[in-house]
Amino acid sequence: MSELELEFEQLQQNLPGWVRASQPCSAHGRVAAYIPELSKAPGEALGIHLIDAQGRTLTAGDSSLSFTMQSISKVFTLILALIDNGEKKVFSKVGMEPTGDNFNSMLKLELVRPGIPFNPLINAGAIAVSSIIGGDSPDEKSSRVLQFFRKLAHNDSLDYDYEVYRSESDTANLNRSMGYLLKDNGVLEGDVDDVLDVYFKHCSINATCADLSRMALVLAFNGTDPITGENLIPRRYVQIAKTFMTTCGMYNASGEFAIQVGLPAKSGVSGGILSMVPGRYGIGVIGPALNAKGNSIAGVQLLETMSQQMDWSLF
Structure with missing residues (x-):
């Protein structure tokens, strides 16, 4: 054996x-x-x-x-963003370092220049990554994410938990604050609410x-x-x-x-x-x-x- x-x-x-x-x-x-x-x-x-x-x-x-996958989804949206954009573009939006802070902290976005998130696995970083996933609309971006996840999981029935999605969206004041700060810093591409919709959806995949x-x-x-x-x-x-x-x-x-x-x-x-x-x-x-x-x-x-x-x- x-x-x-x-x-x-x-x-x-x-x-x-x-x-x-x-x-x-x-x-x-x-x-x-x-x-x-x-x-x-x-x-x-x-x-x-x-x-x-x-x-x-x-x-x-x-x-x-x-x-729901929640932050586990960030690994695979990062990969999809890399496939869509390449390393140079992705790492102009997020760094490569641990923060030592809580996953939902926005402290260093203001304290540490140039104001990009430290890495793509904290909330701010994953929101920035979500903004550069390919697609002409939030729905198209989310559809591409879901299809990518289904292919990797070998499971065509993967789908969103819409109750969790709505719950996330309804209580997302801190994530919205991050989104607007990232937009003000020139990091976020597109409309803040559109980007956050993509982010909430991929976190809510069951x-x-x-x-x-x-x-x-x-x-x-x-x-x-x-x-x-x-x-x-x-x-x-x-x-x-x-x-x-x-x-x-x-x-x-x-x-x-x-x-x-x-x-x-x-x-x-x-x-x-x-x-x-x-x-x-x-x-x-x-x-x-x-x-x-x-x-x-x-x-x-x-x-x-x-x-x-x-x-x-x-x-």
């Missing part, structure tokens, strides 16, 4: 127990409530879906729970752990879906995305996550986490109860356990 076969067998045997051991951590977190619709999620839930290059899957816990794991699998294999053999993303853009995931993907807990888990990952305030073992697995996790940094408290614990038990850290 090969090393990968032995590893898969070990995962199969241990994954349910690791989920059961991590699930009680949920009691120490809180479901996001600043977007009212998100507060309806079951705080005690924890689930995981893992897929390998042969299409074999492992699931445990509440893996069938659906949730998914499951299976969808996240299939999207992660493409990143784990440098832009090629190993199951179909189709190249979906240029390798260079995957490299950029995975680097941002490692340095900025878990908000201002990214350094701690890199030390404790050591895998590229991106979280969202719905409790989802997309992660991967490069060259081996795509991973999707859901655990709606969040820690103080906005990451799934039980999901982080589960990934930490798995990485340490399987010796997965890239470092």
